[in-house]
Amino acid sequence: MSTHHTACILCSRNCGLLVEIEDKQFKKIRGDDDCPSSKGYICQKAARLTHYQHHADRLTHPLKRTSDGRFVQVSWDQALGEIATKLNRIKREHGGKAFAFYGGGGQGNHLGGAYNQQMLRAMGSRYRYNALAQEKTGDFWVNGRMFGSQKCHTTEDVEHADYLLVIGANPFQSHGIPNARDTLKHFKNDSTKTLVVVDPRKTETAKTADIHLQLKPGTDAYLMAAILSIIVREGLHDEAFVRDRCHGFDEVKAELLQVPIEDYIRIADVSVDAVYEVARGYARAARGCLRIDLGIQQSLNSTLNSYLEKLLFLVTGNFGIQGGNNLHAALMPVISDSDERKPSTVKTVRHGMFPISGVYPPNLLADEIDHDHPDRIRALFVDSGNPAVTIADTTRLEAAFKKLDLMVVVDVAMTETARHADYVLPASSQYEKVEASGFNLEFPENYFQLRHPLFEPTGESLPEAEIYTRLLEHMGCIPKRFPILEFIARHEPKATGHVLFLVALTIKMLTSRELQKVPSSVLYRTLGKAMGPLGSAAFMLPLSIFFAKEHKEAVRNAGIEAPGWKLGAAVFHRILSSPQGTVISRHTMDDTWALIANADKKVDLAPPALLELLNKLSTQQPDQTSKRFPLVLMAGERRAYNANQIYRDPKWRKQDPHGALRIHPDDAQKFGVANGDRAMCESAAGQIEVHIEVDELTRPGFVTLPHGYGMRYQDSAPIGPQINRLTSAARKDPLTHTPYHKYVPVNLTPIAA
Numbered sequence: 001m002s003t004h005h006t007a008c009i010l011c012s013r014n015c016g017l018l019v020e021i022e023d024k025q026f027k028k029i030r031g032d033d034d035c036p037s038s039k040g041y042i043c044q045k046a047a048r049l050t051h052y053q054h055h056a057d058r059l060t061h062p063l064k065r066t067s068d069g070r071f072v073q074v075s076w077d078q079a080l081g082e083i084a085t086k087l088n089r090i091k092r093e094h095g096g097k098a099f100a101f102y103g104g105g106g107q108g109n110h111l112g113g114a115y116n117q118q119m120l121r122a123m124g125s126r127y128r129y130n131a132l133a134q135e136k137t138g139d140f141w142v143n144g145r146m147f148g149s150q151k152c153h154t155t156e157d158v159e160h161a162d163y164l165l166v167i168g169a170n171p172f173q174s175h176g177i178p179n180a181r182d183t184l185k186h187f188k189n190d191s192t193k194t195l196v197v198v199d200p201r202k203t204e205t206a207k208t209a210d211i212h213l214q215l216k217p218g219t220d221a222y223l224m225a226a227i228l229s230i231i232v233r234e235g236l237h238d239e240a241f242v243r244d245r246c247h248g249f250d251e252v253k254a255e256l257l258q259v260p261i262e263d264y265i266r267i268a269d270v271s272v273d274a275v276y277e278v279a280r281g282y283a284r285a286a287r288g289c290l291r292i293d294l295g296i297q298q299s300l301n302s303t304l305n306s307y308l309e310k311l312l313f314l315v316t317g318n319f320g321i322q323g324g325n326n327l328h329a330a331l332m333p334v335i336s337d338s339d340e341r342k343p344s345t346v347k348t349v350r351h352g353m354f355p356i357s358g359v360y361p362p363n364l365l366a367d368e369i370d371h372d373h374p375d376r377i378r379a380l381f382v383d384s385g386n387p388a389v390t391i392a393d394t395t396r397l398e399a400a401f402k403k404l405d406l407m408v409v410v411d412v413a414m415t416e417t418a419r420h421a422d423y424v425l426p427a428s429s430q431y432e433k434v435e436a437s438g439f440n441l442e443f444p445e446n447y448f449q450l451r452h453p454l455f456e457p458t459g460e461s462l463p464e465a466e467i468y469t470r471l472l473e474h475m476g477c478i479p480k481r482f483p484i485l486e487f488i489a490r491h492e493p494k495a496t497g498h499v500l501f502l503v504a505l506t507i508k509m510l511t512s513r514e515l516q517k518v519p520s521s522v523l524y525r526t527l528g529k530a531m532g533p534l535g536s537a538a539f540m541l542p543l544s545i546f547f548a549k550e551h552k553e554a555v556r557n558a559g560i561e562a563p564g565w566k567l568g569a570a571v572f573h574r575i576l577s578s579p580q581g582t583v584i585s586r587h588t589m590d591d592t593w594a595l596i597a598n599a600d601k602k603v604d605l606a607p608p609a610l611l612e613l614l615n616k617l618s619t620q621q622p623d624q625t626s627k628r629f630p631l632v633l634m635a636g637e638r639r640a641y642n643a644n645q646i647y648r649d650p651k652w653r654k655q656d657p658h659g660a661l662r663i664h665p666d667d668a669q670k671f672g673v674a675n676g677d678r679a680m681c682e683s684a685a686g687q688i689e690v691h692i693e694v695d696e697l698t699r700p701g702f703v704t705l706p707h708g709y710g711m712r713y714q715d716s717a718p719i720g721p722q723i724n725r726l727t728s729a730a731r732k733d734p735l736t737h738t739p740y741h742k743y744v745p746v747n748l749t750p751i752a753a
C-alpha cells in the first residue's frame with residue numbers, strides 16, 4: 001500500500017486527492033489537505049474514480065476496423081504506419097484543409113494538447129473543433145471585443161464576495177467555483193452575505209439562496225437588460241469606474257435607457273419587486289460577484305447574454321476588486337486569441353465560419369464533412385472527446401462519419417465515437433501517465449498541479465506524447481534521434497537552469513521550419529528523455545519561462561526565487577517537485593488592469609456589434625415553443641451522478657440509473673405521465689424514450705434530461721438518454737454557432753406499460 005498526491009479529473013475544479021493504492025487499484029480516495037486550491041475538499045463523484053481507471057471497456061491494444069466492420073488487434077507500428085501513409089496521401093492529394101482534429105483534452109488531461117496540436121501544424125490545417133465551442137466561445141468572443149483579446153478570460157472571487165449573483169449555473173452539482181458546497185453553505189450561514197440565483201428550476205443551489213428568480217427559460221437577456229436599465233436609471237452605476245477605466249459608457253447608457261423595464265420583466269415572468277431588489281442590492285454591494293454558466297451560454301441570445309453579464313459587473317465597478325470578477329494569468333493556454341478580423345483567418349469551407357479562441361464549432365462539423373466541395377474534411381482525429389454522443393444531432397453526425405476517408409480515435413475507452421473509427425488508439429489513463437489540467441483560472445493566486453503517474457499503463461496503451469511523436473516520426477515530420485540535444489539534456493548541471501540546452505535547442509529549431517511545427521515532440525525526445533516518467537511535461541520548460549517573464553513580481557510573491565532569467569526554470573522545477581500542486585503566482589488586485597489587452601488598459605463597454613444585439617432584443621420572439629412542441633427541454637443537466645462521458649460503467653451511479661426526465665406535477669398530469677412511467681420525448685430533430693421523474697422543483701413548461709448518459713457499456717444498448725438525438729445543429733447562436741442545448745422545444749407522449 002502506498003499513498004500519493006493526485007487530482008480528480010471529473011470537472012474543471014480538479015480537486016486535489018490523496019489516494020492509497022495497492023495491487024494496481026485505488027484502495028482509498030480522499031481530499032488532499034495539501035492541495036493549495038481545494039484544501040481537502042471533494043464531492044461524492046471523486047470517490048468512484050476506480051470506475052474510470054478499471055472497467056471492461058478500457059482499450060488495451062491498437063485496433064483496426066476491417067471491411068466487415070469488426071475491429072482487429074494490430075501492432076502500434078502497423079497502426080501508426082498505415083495512418084501516416086494515409087495522412088500523407090490525403091495531404092498530398094487534397095491539402096491540409098482536408099484534415100480536422102476534434103477534442104484534445106477533457107476535464108483533467110491537457111498535457112496531450114501540446115502533442116496533438118502538432119498534427120494540425122504537420123498537416124497544414126487550422127481546423128481544431130472542440131467542446132469549448134459548444135459552450136464558451138460566445139463568452140470568449142465578447143472578451144475579445146471588450147478587453148482586446150479572446151485570451152482575457154474572467155473569473156470570479158466568490159469566496160470574498162458579499163453579494164453573489166448566480167445566473168444559469170448550478171454550482172452545488174456542477175461546481176466550477178472553489179469548494180462549491182462549502183462556499184454556498186457559507187453564504188447561507190452568514191447573514192451579511194446575499195445569494196441570488198436566477199434559474200428556471202429550484203436547484204440545490206437555488207434552495208440555499210436568499211432570492212430565487214425562477215424565470216422562464218431563455219429569457220435571461222431580457223432580465224439582465226432590465227436589471228442594467230434599473231441600475232443606470234437610478235444612478236447606481238459606478239461613475240468613477242466607467243469614466244476612468246472604460247470607454248463607451250454613454251452609448252451603453254443611451255441604449256439601456258430605451259429598455260422597457262417592466263415589459264422585459266414580464267417576459268421573464270418573475271416578480272417586478274424582486275428584480276428591483278436584486279438590481280439595487282447587487283449595485284450597492286461593496287463586493288458584488290457574478291457566476292454564470294451554461295444556463296445562459298447554451299440558451300437563446302447566448303452571445304448577448306455574455307455581453308450583458310459582463311456589463312453587470314463592469315458598470316457597477318465590481319471588477320478588479322477582491323470579491324468581484326477579474327481577469328487571471330494562465331500558465332498552460334487552453335484559450336487562445338483568433339480575432340476573425342485578421343487577414344490570416346481560415347474559414348470553414350461550407351459555412352465560412354471563423355475560429356473563436358482558435359476553435360471551430362462542433363455544430364458545423366457534420367456539415368463540413370458531408371458535402372460535395374473538393375475541400376471538404378476527409379480525415380478526422382478525435383482525442384479526449386466523445387462527439388458521437390455530445391455534439392448536437394447525433395444521427396446526422398453518425399451519417400457524416402461514414403463519409404470520411406480516415407477516422408482515428410485516441411481514447412482510454414471504447415466509446416460510441418470510437419465505434420465509427422478506422423483506427424482506435426489506446427491512451428494510458430490519466431493515472432497511468434504524467435498529467436495536468438490547464439483549468440487554473442484563478443486570481444489573484446494561480447496554481448498548477450502536475451500529477452505524477454500512479455499505475456503502470458494498461459495493456460499496450462501509451463501516453464499521448466508517445467502516440468503523436470511516433471506518428472509524426474512515421475509521417476517523416478521529425479527525426480527519431482537528436483544526439484547533441486539529448487546529450488546536453490542528460491549532462492547539463494542543474495545550476496545552469498537549462499541554459500545550454502535552451503541555446504542548443506534554439507539553434508536546432510532555427511535550422512528547420514519542419515521542426516518548428518513539432519516543438520513539443522522535440523522537447524519530449526530530448527529534455528523529456530532525461531526527465532524519466534515526467535518526460536511528457538518537458539514542453540512546460542519554455543511555458544514556465546514565458547510565464548515568469550510576464551508575471552515576474554507575482555511569481556516572486558509566490559515564494560519562487562531565482563536570479564534573472566533563471567526564474568522560469570525555477571517555476572518549472574517547483575512544478576515538477578510539487579505533485580500536490582503549487583502556487584505559481586500571487587498577484588495584486590491591480591494586476592487585473594495589466595492583464596487587459598487593449599493598449600490603453602481600458603475596457604470597451606460599447607462594441608458596436610454587441611450594442612446592436614441589445615438593440616434588436618425587442619424584436620425577438622422570446623418564446624419558441626409551439627403547439628406541436630409545447631415544452632422547453634433542458635437537454636443536459638448536471639446532476640449528482642453524471643460526469644460528462646468519463647465514467648462508462650453504469651455501476652458507478654448510486655441513483656438515477658435511467659437519467660430520468662424531470663417534469664413539474666402540473667405538466668405530468670397534463671401529458672398523462674406519472675413517476676416511473678416511460679414516455680416518448682420528441683423534438684423536431686428526433687425522438688428518444690425517457691423515464692419520468694415528477695419534480696416539484698422545476699418550472700411548469702420546463703423539463704430536464706441529464707448530460708453524461710447514453711453510453712453503451714460492453715456493447716449494451718445506450719444506457720440512459722442520448723440527448724443529442726433530440727438537439728438540432730441548426731438551433732444555435734447565429735454568430736458563434738453554439739447550440740441552444742438548454743432550450744429544445746419538445747413534446748411528450750406516454751408509452752403504454
Ligand SMILES: Nc1nc2c(c(=O)[nH]1)N[C@H]1C(S)=C(S)[C@@H](COP(=O)(O)OP(=O)(O)OC[C@H]3O[C@@H](n4cnc5c(=O)[nH]c(N)nc54)[C@H](O)[C@@H]3O)O[C@H]1N2
Binds near residue numbers: 012639
Ligand atoms: N455533476 C457534474 N458536474 C459537472 C459536469 C457533469 O457532467 N456532471 N460537467 C462539467 C462541465 S463540462 C460544465 S461545462 C459545467 C456546467 O455547469 P452548469 O452550467 O452549472 O450546469 P448545467 O446543469 O448544465 O446548467 C446550469 C443551470 O442552468 C439552468 N438553466 C437552464 N435553462 C436556463 C435559462 O434559460 N436561464 C437560466 N438562468 N438558467 C437556465 C439549469 O436549470 C441548471 O441549473 O459542469 C461541470 N460539472
Ligand SMILES: Nc1nc2c(c(=O)[nH]1)N[C@H]1C(S)=C(S)[C@@H](COP(=O)(O)OP(=O)(O)OC[C@H]3O[C@@H](n4cnc5c(=O)[nH]c(N)nc54)[C@H](O)[C@@H]3O)O[C@H]1N2
Binds near residue numbers: 392415464643644
Ligand atoms: N445536449 C447537450 N450536449 C452537451 C452538453 C449539454 O449540456 N447538453 N454539454 C457540452 C459540454 S459543456 C461539454 S464540455 C461536452 C463534453 O463532451 P466531450 O468533450 O465529448 O466529453 P468528455 O467527457 O469531456 O470526453 C472525454 C473523453 O475522453 C476520454 N478520456 C479520458 N481520459 C483520457 C485520456 O487520458 N486520454 C484520452 N485520449 N482520452 C481520455 C474519455 O474516455 C471520454 O471518451 O459536452 C457538450 N455536449
Ligand code: SF4
Binds near residue numbers: 008009010011013046
Ligand atoms: S467532480 Fe469536481 S468538485 Fe467533485 S471532486 Fe472532482 S474535481 Fe472536485
Ligand SMILES: [Mo]
Binds near residue numbers: 131135
Ligand atoms: Mo463543459
